[in-house]
Amino acid sequence: xxxxxxxVLAAIAVLLxxxxxxxxxxxxxxxxxxxxxxxxxxxxxxxxxxxxxxALKELxxxxxxxxxxxxxxxxxxxxxxxxAAAALRALQRRYGSExxxxxxxxxxxxxxxxxxxGSPPTPVPVPEPYPPPDEATIPQE
Amino acid sequence: MADLGxxxxxxxxxxxxxxxxxGATAAITNRRRLATxxxxxxxxxxxxxxxxxxxxxxxLVRHDFSFTYVAQHTNxxxxxxxxxxxxxxxxxxxxxxxxxVLTGYGSLAVALNRKLLRDLTVWVVPVLAGIGTFFAFxxxxxxxxxxxQTAPLDGNGLTPSLQNPYMxxxxxxxxxxxxxxxxxxxxxxxxxLSGRTDERxxxxxxxxxxxxxxxxxxxxxxxxxxxxxxxxxxGYYAWDPVENAALMPWLAATAFLHSVMIQxxxxxxxxxxxxxxxxxxxxxxFGTFLTRSGVVNSIHSFSKSPIGSWFLAFVVISTVFSxxxxxxxxxxxxxxxxxxxxxxREATFLYNNLLLVALCLTVLWGVLxxxxxxxxxxxxxxxxxxxxxxxxxxxGLPLLLxxxxxxxxxxxxxxxxxxxxxxxxxIAVSILCGVAxxxxxxxxxxPGLIAYTFSSFVLATIVLELVRGTRAVGSVFTLISRNRRRxxxxxxxxxxxxxxxxxxxxxxxGTSTRARxxxxxxxxVAGYTLSLRDVRRTQVPNATETRxxxxxxxxxxxxLSSGDNQYIFPPEPSxxxxxxxxxxxxxxxxxxxxxxxxxxxxxxxQVLVKPLVNLIxxxxxxxxxxxxxxxxxxxxxxxxxxxxxxxARV
Numbered sequence: 001x002x003x004x005x006x007x008v009l010a011a012i013a014v015l016l017x018x019x020x021x022x023x024x025x026x027x028x029x030x031x032x033x034x035x036x037x038x039x040x041x042x043x044x045x046x047x048x049x050x051x052x053x054x055a056l057k058e059l060x061x062x063x064x065x066x067x068x069x070x071x072x073x074x075x076x077x078x079x080x081x082x083x084a085a086a087a088l089r090a091l092q093r094r095y096g097s098e099x100x101x102x103x104x105x106x107x108x109x110x111x112x113x114x115x116x117x118g119s120p121p122t123p124v125p126v127p128e129p130y131p132p133p134d135e136a137t138i139p140q141e
Numbered sequence: 142m143a144d145l146g147x148x149x150x151x152x153x154x155x156x157x158x159x160x161x162x163x164g165a166t167a168a169i170t171n172r173r174r175l176a177t178x179x180x181x182x183x184x185x186x187x188x189x190x191x192x193x194x195x196x197x198x199x200x201l202v203r204h205d206f207s208f209t210y211v212a213q214h215t216n217x218x219x220x221x222x223x224x225x226x227x228x229x230x231x232x233x234x235x236x237x238x239x240x241x242v243l244t245g246y247g248s249l250a251v252a253l254n255r256k257l258l259r260d261l262t263v264w265v266v267p268v269l270a271g272i273g274t275f276f277a278f279x280x281x282x283x284x285x286x287x288x289x290q291t292a293p294l295d296g297n298g299l300t301p302s303l304q305n306p307y308m309x310x311x312x313x314x315x316x317x318x319x320x321x322x323x324x325x326x327x328x329x330x331x332x333x334l335s336g337r338t339d340e341r342x343x344x345x346x347x348x349x350x351x352x353x354x355x356x357x358x359x360x361x362x363x364x365x366x367x368x369x370x371x372x373x374x375x376g377y378y379a380w381d382p383v384e385n386a387a388l389m390p391w392l393a394a395t396a397f398l399h400s401v402m403i404q405x406x407x408x409x410x411x412x413x414x415x416x417x418x419x420x421x422x423x424x425x426x427f428g429t430f431l432t433r434s435g436v437v438n439s440i441h442s443f444s445k446s447p448i449g450s451w452f453l454a455f456v457v458i459s460t461v462f463s464x465x466x467x468x469x470x471x472x473x474x475x476x477x478x479x480x481x482x483x484x485x486r487e488a489t490f491l492y493n494n495l496l497l498v499a500l501c502l503t504v505l506w507g508v509l510x511x512x513x514x515x516x517x518x519x520x521x522x523x524x525x526x527x528x529x530x531x532x533x534x535x536x537g538l539p540l541l542l543x544x545x546x547x548x549x550x551x552x553x554x555x556x557x558x559x560x561x562x563x564x565x566x567x568i569a570v571s572i573l574c575g576v577a578x579x580x581x582x583x584x585x586x587x588p589g590l591i592a593y594t595f596s597s598f599v600l601a602t603i604v605l606e607l608v609r610g611t612r613a614v615g616s617v618f619t620l621i622s623r624n625r626r627r628x629x630x631x632x633x634x635x636x637x638x639x640x641x642x643x644x645x646x647x648x649x650x651g652t653s654t655r656a657r658x659x660x661x662x663x664x665x666v667a668g669y670t671l672s673l674r675d676v677r678r679t680q681v682p683n684a685t686e687t688r689x690x691x692x693x694x695x696x697x698x699x700x701l702s703s704g705d706n707q708y709i710f711p712p713e714p715s716x717x718x719x720x721x722x723x724x725x726x727x728x729x730x731x732x733x734x735x736x737x738x739x740x741x742x743x744x745x746x747q748v749l750v751k752p753l754v755n756l757i758x759x760x761x762x763x764x765x766x767x768x769x770x771x772x773x774x775x776x777x778x779x780x781x782x783x784x785x786x787x788x789a790r791v
Contacts, residue, residue, distance in 0.1 A: 020175075
């Protein structure tokens with residue numbers, strides 16, 4: 001009995017393993033769909049976008065939470081926003097505005113900014129939360 | 142039914158060999174149907190291994206002693222849960238569990254990622270199949286759980302110390318952790334083999350790594366509690382080689398979980414992450430080798446067996462394979478950015494990584510030392526507790542401190558001024574805590590004092606983070622649910638702090654005394670007085686129980702008994718300790734009656750008072766909670782990933 005069950009098990013396994021060949025004895029195209037260079041580039045740009053936006057979101061949250069003071073925030077936000085804008089611009093240029101759209105990060109309304117202490121050289125206003133997808137227009141160079 | 146089990150394992154071996162060869166051929170020659178066929182073979186391999194596992198489990202439950210394995214590890218007195226726990230109580234069964242979990246995990250991981258990561262999974266299948274082939278081969282040719290014999294009337298029974306609820310859960314938990322580390326390893330290897338070393342393998346395996354790490358961590362705590370209540374020497378971790386075998390991959394995986402965030406965030410440390418994921422996997426197999434081979438002396442290890450050399454060969458081959466892959470793909474693993482400042486979040490993660498890996502390698506050296514001395518000097522020299530304790534302090538205390546500093550520092554670079562401002566409150570809290578501890582007499586142990594001060598610092602930073610974050614977003618629920626990885630991580634940090642407090646309290650501030658007592662005599666320790674009331678021996682089914690009964694007075698009034706059980710099947714002794722936990726005083730009274738003489742009524746007793754030891758077990762629950770928060774799926778993140786990873790629309 002056990003031997004029979006073992007043989008049945010082996011037969012089922014062979015059947016399932018051979019299934020792709022039984023379904024398609026002659027395949028029109030048997031090549032694996034490996035992403036091409038264009039798809040790799042697209043994914044890379046999306047990765048850059050997500051990375052930059054996540055960094056921006058965290059910086060924003062940390063600033064609102066008081067973990068990063070205004071002076072440090074001003075120093076950090078510039079390069080971070082430039083990175084995010086560059087990533088979105090690159091996506092928009094290549095794939096149009098639909099691909100550059102993204103979800104808003106659900107931050108609450110902006111609190112009143114702290115009073116300006118001194119006069120920083122290029123005062124960067126505290127940015128609004130990310131625009132919703134339909135408003136994601138990126139300034140062109 | 143043993144024939145069915147054997148046949149199922151042979152089928153598993155055949156399928157895994159096929160998945161390895163056909164999968165590699167399909168990936169190299171770019172053939173779609175062959176790749177699907179190899180993937181199906183991996184799925185079927187899980188199915189046939191499941192059949193083998195069901196056969197063994199049903200034999201254990203039915204007490205079918207015609208299975209040699211069942212007769213060796215169970216007897217008729219065992220209840221069903223303990224009979225089932227014999228599945229992993231013996232060598233062959235635990236290897237079958239390895240293969241079952243590996244093929245199950247592997248099939249699920251491949252099935253979930255086969256569409257979004259089709260170019261990676263085509264390589265992941267042969268890597269997983271390669272690991273599966275090894276385990277299936279060992280089970281078929283070297284250590285089969287389906288050996289048969291003429292059934293005896295009863296079996297040998299399960300080792301008494303394994304007849305404990307913790308032993309029902311602890312080994313499978315460790316296996317889920319050990320084997321779980323195969324998944325990130327297989328995807329990392331798949332990424333390197335396919336030449337696509339972007340971040341998709343990390344994204345795909347993030348939760349697998351986290352789950353494996355959580356299982357491994359929680360499994361170790363379950364094991365520690367088992368040792369505390371069952372082994373009965375008064376401790377919970379003895380730096381035993383087999384205990385270290387689980388700690389090492391956990392440390393490597395902890396380092397990986399942190400450094401992978403830097404890669405996701407900055408595109409840095411790609412080589413380092415590959416090394417860490419390979420290290421974590423190799424250490425998990427090495428741990429299994431340590432446990433199975435009998436190469437080291439441990440209360441946990443199985444007796445010397447022929448599978449040790451096979452495991453060693455597998456560890457060597459897979460290590461060479463991993464290193465060769467990393468060397469081959471070095472040009473693809475170049476960092477996209479550089480570290481901008483030594484005072485930044487990524488820098489603290491790097492320091493944390495260096496400390497974790499240093500601790501891991503230190504423990505590895507301690508484990509290897511007896512083997513090295515045996516090979517080169519012909520005599521086995523072991524490294525004792527002082528070695529491990531020293532390095533735990535050297536690397537562990539700075540790690541604890543970094544756990545507080547790291548989350549507060551900004552990415553890219555932080556200003557010293559800003560950091561001082563941020564750390565002002567936590568530093569003030571820790572100084573106050575340190576002064577208070579000195580005033581109450583905790584200055585007797587410098588490492589203990591430092592550990593408590595650092596712990597208060599970390600707790601203060603976590604509380605501050607939660608308060609500030611909640612203030613920023615409006616509610617703690619919103620804060621955590623929208624930043625699960627981050628705040629789940631903080632909860633895990635809180636668990637590590639509880640663990641550190643528990644370890645420091647019970648080891649640095651514990652009290653212990655030994656005494657020889659006869660009825661009526663008493664011993665006092667840390668405000669407790671124990672009087673020996675009686676010595677008695679009773680016969681229960683399958684064991685003779687010898688107990689010394691103590692009346693306890695002073696800080697707690699009641700009765701505690703301790704002694705030993707002499708089992709009939711198997712004929713082994715088991716030490717039984719008396720423990721009284723006081724949650725109000727946050728301490729345990731722990732009584733070990735070492736030698737109970739029923740004729741002379743003389744008892745040699747050791748009494749320990751272990752402050753804060755229970756925080757270690759509380760830490761386990763908090764750890765699980767934190768891991769659960771970090772693991773909980775985030776619909777927003779999933780949608781973003783699907784957009785990113787889905788093949789482009791044509």
